[in-house]
Amino acid sequence: MRILITEDDAALAEALQFALAHAGYAVDWVGNGTAADEALKDDVFGLLILDLGLPKLDGFEVLRRLRRRNTALPVLILSGREKPEEKVLGLDLGADDYLVKPFSLNELQARVRALLRRSAGGSPPVICYGGLSFDTVERLVSVNGKALALSTHELGVLEVLVQRFGRVVSKARLVEQLYSYDKGVTQNAIEVYVHRLRRKLDGAGVTVKTQYARGYLLDYVNH
Ligand code: CA
Numbered sequence: 001m002r003i004l005i006t007e008d009d010a011a012l013a014e015a016l017q018f019a020l021a022h023a024g025y026a027v028d029w030v031g032n033g034t035a036a037d038e039a040l041k042d043d044v045f046g047l048l049i050l051d052l053g054l055p056k057l058d059g060f061e062v063l064r065r066l067r068r069r070n071t072a073l074p075v076l077i078l079s080g081r082e083k084p085e086e087k088v089l090g091l092d093l094g095a096d097d098y099l100v101k102p103f104s105l106n107e108l109q110a111r112v113r114a115l116l117r118r119s120a121g122g123s124p125p126v127i128c129y130g131g132l133s134f135d136t137v138e139r140l141v142s143v144n145g146k147a148l149a150l151s152t153h154e155l156g157v158l159e160v161l162v163q164r165f166g167r168v169v170s171k172a173r174l175v176e177q178l179y180s181y182d183k184g185v186t187q188n189a190i191e192v193y194v195h196r197l198r199r200k201l202d203g204a205g206v207t208v209k210t211q212y213a214r215g216y217l218l219d220y221v222n223h
Helices: 010-022 033-040 059-068 083-090 103-119 152-163 171-181 187-200
Strands: 002-006 024-029 048-051 075-079 095-101 127-130 134-136 140-143 208-213 213-221
Touching: 002 010, 002 033, 010 024, 010 103, 024 171, 033 048, 033 059, 033 208, 048 059, 048 103, 059 075, 059 083, 075 083, 075 103, 083 095, 095 103, 127 152, 134 152, 152 171, 152 187, 152 213, 171 187, 171 213, 187 208
Parallel strands: 002 024, 002 048, 048 075, 075 095
Antiparallel strands: 127 134, 134 140, 208 213
């Protein structure tokens, strides 16, 4: 899951990035509204954290343009402006939640989880196949009831595959989903994460299969 942070206060952005990356999300950060508008056209994000007072293009305008493109991307506004009319405008423009600065990182993370839960709609946050269970909100994975220790990259790869269970995902798509974890993620690195995942999923009844020249899929072992 990639989250885009749009925030011109570098120290705050860094703290947010650190906390969310630690929670297992891939986090990208841009410091102005124009960069946010461009990044959002790519449509690879699962959530947007948006400051209102931004250079070049303010947060309201970023949001207006995003919603004009008709995306359902969950948006959490972070703002130092606490006037009720600004909150109202933000929510009316299509933000899903509004957090006034200063705020605690714990509260921010809880709100992010709540938004992701809501954006998953009626589908349960825990995805299970065979002995594998993947909690998409808490970002916990277990095999046959035992918690699995996964690196952030391994978790990222498994998340993409589990959400498209039984369908092939290209290596390029996996790289795109992991990009912000580490700018150096290559298709060769994906092979390494897949190799480790196979070992860790041993006994789960599901595994990562290779489709030659096409990519990978998560599927039942005997299928
Ligand atoms: Ca600002």
